[in-house]
Amino acid sequence: MLEIEVYSRTFYLFCILYFCAVCSGLSPFPKLLVVSTDGFRHDYLHHVPTPNLHLLMKEGVHAPWMKNVFVTKTLPNHFSIMTGLYAESHGIVGNEMFDPVLNKSFSGENTPEWWDNGHVMPILLANQLEDGSRVSGEMMWPGGDSLIRNMKPFYNAAFNASVSFKERVDIVISWLINEKFPANCIFLYFQEPDHTGHIFGPNSPEIREKIKLVDSTIGYLIKKLKEAQLYELLNLIILSDHGMTEVADGNLIEMDSILDPSLYHVSSGSPVWNIRPVDAGKLDNIYNTLKKASKTNHFKVYKKEEIPDGYHYKNNRRIMPILVEADEGWLLMHNRSKFTGKKGSHGYNNSLRSMHPLFIARGPAFKVNFTVKPFNNVDLYPLMCHLLDIHIWPSNGSLENVLPMLDIRYDKPVCFSYFNPFVIGILAILVISVSGILIGAAVLTLSKRNKVTTVDVNLETVLPKSKEGLSSKDELKQLLMEGSEDEM
Ligand SMILES: [Zn+2]
Numbered sequence: 352m353l354e355i356e357v358y359s360r361t362f363y364l365f366c367i368l369y370f371c372a373v374c375s376g377l378s379p380f381p382k383l384l385v386v387s388t389d390g391f392r393h394d395y396l397h398h399v400p401t402p403n404l405h406l407l408m409k410e411g412v413h414a415p416w417m418k419n420v421f422v423t424k425t426l427p428n429h430f431s432i433m434t435g436l437y438a439e440s441h442g443i444v445g446n447e448m449f450d451p452v453l454n455k456s457f458s459g460e461n462t463p464e465w466w467d468n469g470h471v472m473p474i475l476l477a478n479q480l481e482d483g484s485r486v487s488g489e490m491m492w493p494g495g496d497s498l499i500r501n502m503k504p505f506y507n508a509a510f511n512a513s514v515s516f517k518e519r520v521d522i523v524i525s526w527l528i529n530e531k532f533p534a535n536c537i538f539l540y541f542q543e544p545d546h547t548g549h550i551f552g553p554n555s556p557e558i559r560e561k562i563k564l565v566d567s568t569i570g571y572l573i574k575k576l577k578e579a580q581l582y583e584l585l586n587l588i589i590l591s592d593h594g595m596t597e598v599a600d601g602n603l604i605e606m607d608s609i610l611d612p613s614l615y616h617v618s619s620g621s622p623v624w625n626i627r628p629v630d631a632g633k634l635d636n637i638y639n640t641l642k643k644a645s646k647t648n649h650f651k652v653y654k655k656e657e658i659p660d661g662y663h664y665k666n667n668r669r670i671m672p673i674l675v676e677a678d679e680g681w682l683l684m685h686n687r688s689k690f691t692g693k694k695g696s697h698g699y700n701n702s703l704r705s706m707h708p709l710f711i712a713r714g715p716a717f718k719v720n721f722t723v724k725p726f727n728n729v730d731l732y733p734l735m736c737h738l739l740d741i742h743i744w745p746s747n748g749s750l751e752n753v754l755p756m757l758d759i760r761y762d763k764p765v766c767f768s769y770f771n772p773f774v775i776g777i778l779a780i781l782v783i784s785v786s787g788i789l790i791g792a793a794v795l796t797l798s799k800r801n802k803v804t805t806v807d808v809n810l811e812t813v814l815p816k817s818k819e820g821l822s823s824k825d826e827l828k829q830l831l832m833e834g835s836e837d838e839m
Contacts, residue, residue, distance in 0.1 A: 376528045376529065376530045376533055377527070377528060377533050377580075377581070377584070378485070378486065378527070378533040378534060378535035380478075380482070380484075380485050380535040380739070380740075381535065381586070381738060381739050381740050382527070382535045382536070382581065382584055382585040382586065383535070383536045383537070383585065383586050383588070383735060383738050383739055384523070384527075384536075384537050384539065384576075384585055384586070384587050384588070385432070385537070385538045385539070385588045385590065385735070386539045386540075386541070386569070386572070386587070386588065386589045386590070387429065387432070387492065387538070387539070387540050387541070387590055387591060387592060388541045388543065388544070388565045388589070388590075388591050388709070389425060389540070389541065389542050389543065389544075389545035389546070389591065389592060390425075390543075390544055390545025390546075390548050390549075390591065390592070390593060390594070390595050390697065390708075391544055391545075391562070391565065391591035391594075391708060391709045392553060392591070392594035392595050392705065392707070392708065392709070393414075393415065393416035393417070393591075393594060393704075393707045393708055393709050393710075394416075395544065395553075395558075395562050395709065396562070396566075396709065398559060398562060399559045399562050399563055399566075400563075400566075401562065401563070401565075401566040402566065402570070403566045403567070403569040403570035403573060404565075404566050404569055404589065404711060406573070407569070407573075407587070407589060407711045407712075407713045408711055408720075409719075409720050410713050410719060410720070411587075411711060411712050411713025411714065411717045411718070411719065411720075411721075412711070412712050412713070412717045412718050412719075412721040412722070412723050412756040413710060413711040413712070413721075413722060413723070414710040414722070414723050414724070414725050414726065415722065415725055416704065416707035416708070416709075416710070416725050417590065417707060417708055417709070417710040417725060417726060417727070417728050418701060418702075418707060418725060418726065418727045418728065419431070419592060419593050419701050419706065419707065419708055419727075419728050420437050420438050420663065420701060420727075420728065420729065421437075421438065421662045421663065421664045421700065421701045422438065422444070422445055422619070422623045422664070422698050422701075423592075423593040423594070423697050423698050423699060423700075423701050423703075423706040424445060424446045424592075424593065424620075424697065424698045425446060425493055425545070425592050425593070426443050426445070426446045426459070426493050426494060427441075427443050427444060427445060427446075428592035428593055428708075428728065429492060429493040429494055429495075429540075429592055430443045430466075430471075430473075430493075430494050431728055431729055432590070432592070432728050432729075432731055432732075433473040433474055433475065433492070433494070433495070433538070433732075434471045434472065434473055434474070434732060434746065435474075435729045435730075435731070435732020435733060435744075435746025435747060435748040436471065436729065436732075436746055436747050437663035437664070437729060437747050438663065438664055438667070439663050439664050439665055439666045439667040439670065440663075440666075440667075440747060441468065441471050442465070442466075442468045442471075442667055442669060443465070443466065443494065444619070444625075444664065444667055444669045444670055445618075445619040445620070445623070445625070445669075446458075446459070446619075446620060447618060447619050447620055448618055448619055448625065448669045449616070449618035449625070449627065449669065449671065450464075450465075450668065450669050451627075451668055451669075452668060456618060461494070461496050461497040461498070462497070462498070463497070463498045463499060463501075465497070466494060466497035466498070466499055467497070467498070467499040467500060470745075471499060472499075472500075472744045473495075473499060474536070474732060474735050474736065474739075475487035475488075475489055475495065475504040475536060475538060476499060476500065476502050476503075476504065477736065477739075477741055477742070477744055478535065478536040478739055478741060479502065479504070479505065480502075481739070481741040481742060485535055485536070486505045486506070486526075486532050486533060486534040486535060486536075487504040487505055487506070487534060487535075487536045487537065488504055488505060488506030488507070488523065488526045488534045488536070488537040488538075489504045489506070489507055489508070489537070489538045489539075489540075490506075490508045490519050490522060490523050490537065490538070490539040490540060491508055491509065491510045491511065491514075491519065491539075491540040491542075492538040492539070492540045493510075493540065493592075495507070495538055495540070496508075496509055504538075505532060505534070506526045506532075506534060506537070508522065510540075510542075512542065516541050516543075516564070516565075516568040516571075517568065517571055519539060519540075519541070520539070520568065520571055520572045520575055521575070523537055523539050524575045524576070524579055524581075527579060527581060527585075528579050528581075535739070536735075536739055541565060541568065543561040543564060543565060544558050544561035544562055544564075544565065544595075545595070545697075546561075547560075547561045548561075548595040548695040549595075549693050549694075549695050549696065550693060550694065550695070551694055551695070552595075552597050552598070552694030552695040553594075553595040553596065553597055553695050553705075554597060555694065558695075569589065583715065584714075584715065585714055586712065586713075586714030586715065586716045586717065586738050587712065587713050587714050588710075588711070588712045588731070588735075589709065589710075589711040589712070590708060590709055590710045590711070590728070590731075591708030591709045591710075592708055593697045593698075593706055593707075593708055594697060594703075594704075594705050594706045594707050594708055595695045595696070595697050595705070596679055596680050596695065596696060596697065596699065596703070596705040596706070597680060597694065597695060598680055598681075598682055598693060598694055598695060598696050599680060602649070602680055602681045602682060603681070603682050603684060603687060603690055604648055604649060604650055604677060604681055604682065604683050604684070605684065605685070605686050605687060606624075606675075606683060606684065606685055606686075607685045607686045608686070609640065609641065609644040609648070610637065610640055610641060610644075612685055613629070614628060614629055614630070614633060614636075614637055615627060615628050615629060615637055615673075616629065618669075618671055620698070621677060621682045621683040621684060621696070621698065622676065622677035622681065622682060622683055622696060622698045622699050623674065623675070623676050623677070623683075623698055623699075624674070624675040624683050625669075625670060625671035625673075625674060626641075626671055626672070626673040626674070626675060627671040627672060627673075628672065628673075631672075634654075634672055634673070637673060638652065638654055638673055641673065641675060649677060649678040649681040650675055650676060650677045650678060650681065650683065651675070651676045651678075652673065652674070652675050652676075653673070653674045653676070654672065654673060654674075655670060655671070655672050655673070655674065658670075658674055661702075662701075663747070676699075676700065677699070678699075679699050679700070679703050679705065680696075682696060707725075708728075712756065715758070715761055716738050716757055716758060716761040717756055717757060717758060717761075718756060718757065718758050719758075721756060723753070723755055723756040724755070726752040726753050727747075727748065727749075727752065729746060729747045729748035730748040730749050730750070730752045730753045731748065731753070732744075732746040732748045733746060733748045733749065733750035733753075734748075734750060734753045737750060737757075
């Protein structure tokens, strides 16, 4: 009988643990949260007190800076982080661009013709493809809501500047702890300090306030993750897409004084212009004029085939026949009347330190208080596949470059799924064996007794009432979007 009691207790303990896991509202899969704070230059966190970012550095790993992709603009880099591909490979070669096959210009549309070139596999979608019960979410991530391979992340929130940073955190947490569809991989985006950096410059008092805002939002995120019992379970990455440099008064390159504007089209914004001659036969004339002017001006010019290989910005039809690249701190524009007076800019060469963004990571996979050597942002893709324990899709990144930041004890995360055959098999064996023992014990006990005791159980009082079901993802999304706190 003692054996039976031990088996029974083990069985009940197993059941309790299992149901605790199921009912906890957390995904059973490895959890990853990537936060991008746009235009957060690698050294900003030393400009003002940033206790929360420093706490994460102390508890995790950080790089002095991270190398981003050319051009150092928002859309190409956010898509590179998501796909592990250089701009020439994923096809988002600028915030604006022209596609000669589509014969269209792009300015941020999320349609597949721009984002889905047939071989991109954003990590959020790779996560969902790995297992039907994995759930991804994107909170305003640039390009995150694009339809690729006819898929989108399960949770989507299109960019809306009126939703405060804290509200975004609240919604993301609600996705992570959602009882029906808990997310295990989320990308979260904040548009500062980039916006303020453009207007006031990277050394302004105004941008310091935004750096503090980002830091306090990270503090709020840490608090919420702790409350949700997620802080120790989840791998958290805080990064940015690019840096920012000062634009001194008068650092304008007035292209109309160099080249007749009726001779060409420009399909991307300063400081890198993609130039397409109106008359293809005049390509050499245009190039020669620009080349001569570049000797006395602050820019470089390349024919498409001359662009250095290291730019990884050549082999794509959306890169135009001539590329003009302004020197650091200089702006390209047709003429001075177009100048809006901005004090900060980015998009310059990705070898410039001022263009390099922030990287911090903390969680069970990462070492503690560790400084990792700078690496390429495309290396994050294989790293994230590894962290999520999914198939590593082809990319331009290298896992080898980022492995030193990982705690070796987290070499291969154990992926526990309620639905995997192993768990179901173990449960079935336990249920059958314990039931057999219990039935045997019951028969033995009954044979010793004359009287049978019955207990009436009102199942309605024992079984928990099921939660209100949500009929569609839209309803769920609507519910999650409801209720907001203070504005920031
Ligand atoms: Zn910007």
